[in-house]
Amino acid sequence: MSPAANMAVFVGGVRLANPVLAASGTFGYGREYSPYLEPGAIGGLVTKGVSLEPRVGNPPPRIVETACGMLNAIGLANVGLEEFLAHKLPWLSEQPGAVVVNLYGESVAEFAELARRLGAEPGVDALELNVSCPNVKEGGMAFGCHPGAVGEVTAAAVAEAQGKPVWVKLTPNVTDLAPMALAAAQAGAQAVSLINTLLAMAIDPKTRRPKLANVVGGLSGPAIKPVGLRMVWQVAGALKAEHPGVDVVGLGGIMSGTDAAEYLIAGAKAVQVGTASFTDPTAAGRIAAELAAYCAGQEVSAAELAGSLRI
Amino acid sequence: MSISLKAKVMSNQPVGPEIFLLTLEAPAIADAARPGQFVMLRVSPGPDPLLARPFSIHGVEGGKLLILYQVKGKGTKLLAQARPGSELLVWGPLGRGFDLAAERPALVAGGMGIAPLAFAAERLEERGAAFDAFYGLASKEAFIAWDSVSGDGAFFLEDWGWNGASEDGSVGLHGLVTEPLRTRLEQDGERPGAVLACGPLPMLKAVALLCAEFEVACQTSLEAPMACGVGACLGCAIPSVGGGYLRACQEGPVMDASLVDWKKI
Known part of the structure; x- marks a missing residue:
């Protein structure tokens, strides 16, 4: 048996015991999954997107299963900043692993305010700006589709975050993702997370009605992994050339340790496990263990695996 | 846990x-x-x-x-x-199950809604609690053998005195399950401490309405498309009275009928 691999990584200004994080919107505020994961099994988690005010979200039906995937149109339902700070963050802060807070604003000023409040919290390790949600009318993806807007939101958050690392979660629903990543990097982001869900829809042929009340939603799950890999590879290449200190956190359809390894090989420094947690509440921990076994078998550390694609 | x-x-x-x-x-x-x-x-x-x-x-x-x-x-x-x-x-x-503490509850099952209510009936039986049970289905053929299913732990419905109703009259009363429930609610004397219901949405709505009319507490078991089951995906949203949503997996699946916005569901 190969000796254990060194799985620790330093990504986007945050030290992780291993490169597997739970993805925003798929892991609640962490506690929902505590019965199913050993403490410290994963490197950390990214919270459900937090907005200044609570949001009730979209009308149902909000989710629908598709071939090797699912669509969601939750609409960023969340408890709001005050409730998060009072009742979610204290428990999270006591857990091993990094706490990355995903935040969502409808304006640059809201992003800045959220960054200011959350940046002041000792229990928060990094902020992840959600400029990529396809399921809300205001803000969301609108910010993530123009390099100028990505840069503006990022700069505003970085200025208020009191030194806390800022990550930017990018949408794949653009012609070319590299300019968005470069704009985030230029504005001071320490990492970009990609990809968010792919804008998609499903129709019931019997009723001719959309299967989601929101008509369109975001596609996630193993169906999108090849798209995510391609985009991570492209963005990692672009960042390496212009902003070598800025990391990529890869996600999209990771269901196994080898899926996670592929993202690292493509150029990600860490990965996020999302929809897999829905299909198996132990998935994130299992994937971290499988990735460690893969690295041990390859006699490579997680940091060495990152960006090791052979072309 | x-x-x-x-x-x-x-x-x-x-x-x-x-x-x-x-x-x-x-x-x-x-x-x-x-x-x-x-x-x-x-x-x-x-x-x-x-x-x-x-x-x-x-x-x-x-x-x-x-x-x-x-x-x-x-x-x-x-x-x-x-x-x-x-x-x-x-x-x-x-999720949250049925509250079995009510005095002489009435169990109302429609079709596959028998699944959790047979379990509730078993637990009530075990503790020697009195209850009424109503079971509606489309027809006798539409469901598991009415009087008995042997082996493998299926429940003997007849033994527990389920009052049947079928839409085609092939078993029990000819009509909807809400009819024998109404008869029970109209009876003189003690009303059910609560009605526990599981079944198709139209049945649940009718039962909720009936319970509101007779001012009897009503617990309804609801379903919604669900991905995680543990409260994280927020997919299983049930419209709640006063706006917003309840999660079928956390605040439910059994919810007090008075909390549910039956018009929006």
């Missing part, structure tokens, strides 16, 4: 037209299960179908968990093919 495990299939047998009784070896889940709670079950390990399905707990026998299900779509069709000895990923027990 909910747990996740690979459960061995003990048996998976047809007990009616397109209706199966699945028995899983899952002691930790069976021991903790309460009537009205559910489990998430992966019908196959591969990526398609991707998501687990929520199933009501039909009962427990020793360390075995009983699931009564109807073959409806791709997932349940695959589940019906699960062989004894194979393993299925299951997590639970999940």
Whole structure:
């Protein structure tokens, strides 16, 4: 048996015991999954997107299963900043692993305010700006589709975050993702997370009605992994050339340790496990263990695996 | 405490037209299960179908968990093919079950809604509590044998004095299950301490309305498309009175009918 691999990584200004994080919107505020994961099994988690005010979200039906995937149109339902700070963050802060807070604003000023409040919290390790949600009318993806807007939101958050690392979660629903990543990097982001869900829809042929009340939603799950890999590879290449200190956190359809390894090989420094947690509440921990076994078998550390694609 | 495990299939047998009784070896889940709670079950390990399905707990026998299900779509069709000895990923027990503390409750099941209410009836029987039970179905053929299903832990409905109603009159009273319930509510003397209902949405709405009319507490078991079962995905939104949503998996699946916005559902 190969000796254990060194799985620790330093990504986007945050030290992780291993490169597997739970993805925003798929892991609640962490506690929902505590019965199913050993403490410290994963490197950390990214919270459900937090907005200044609570949001009730979209009308149902909000989710629908598709071939090797699912669509969601939750609409960023969340408890709001005050409730998060009072009742979610204290428990999270006591857990091993990094706490990355995903935040969502409808304006640059809201992003800045959220960054200011959350940046002041000792229990928060990094902020992840959600400029990529396809399921809300205001803000969301609108910010993530123009390099100028990505840069503006990022700069505003970085200025208020009191030194806390800022990550930017990018949408794949653009012609070319590299300019968005470069704009985030230029504005001071320490990492970009990609990809968010792919804008998609499903129709019931019997009723001719959309299967989601929101008509369109975001596609996630193993169906999108090849798209995510391609985009991570492209963005990692672009960042390496212009902003070598800025990391990529890869996600999209990771269901196994080898899926996670592929993202690292493509150029990600860490990965996020999302929809897999829905299909198996132990998935994130299992994937971290499988990735460690893969690295041990390859006699490579997680940091060495990152960006090791052979072309 | 909910747990996740690979459960061995003990048996998976047809007990009616397109209706199966699945028995899983899952002691930790069976021991903790309460009537009205559910489990998430992966019908196959591969990526398609991707998501687990929520199933009501039909009962427990020793360390075995009983699931009564109807073959409806791709997932349940695959589940019906699960062989004894194979393993299925299951997590639970999940959600809020029925409150069985009410004085002489009335149980109202429609179709597959019998699954959790048979479990509730069993627990009430065990503690010697008095209750009334009503069971509505489309026709006698539409469901598991009316008087008995032997072996494998299916419940003997007749023994527990379920008052039947069928839409075609082939068994029990000719009509909807809400009719015998109304008769019961109109009876002089003591009213049910609560009505516990599970079944199709139109039935639940009618039962909720009836209970409101007679000012009887009503607990309804609701379902919604669900991905995780543990409160994270926020997919299973049930419109609540006063705006906003309740999660079928956390605030439910059994919800006080007065909390649900029945017009929006």
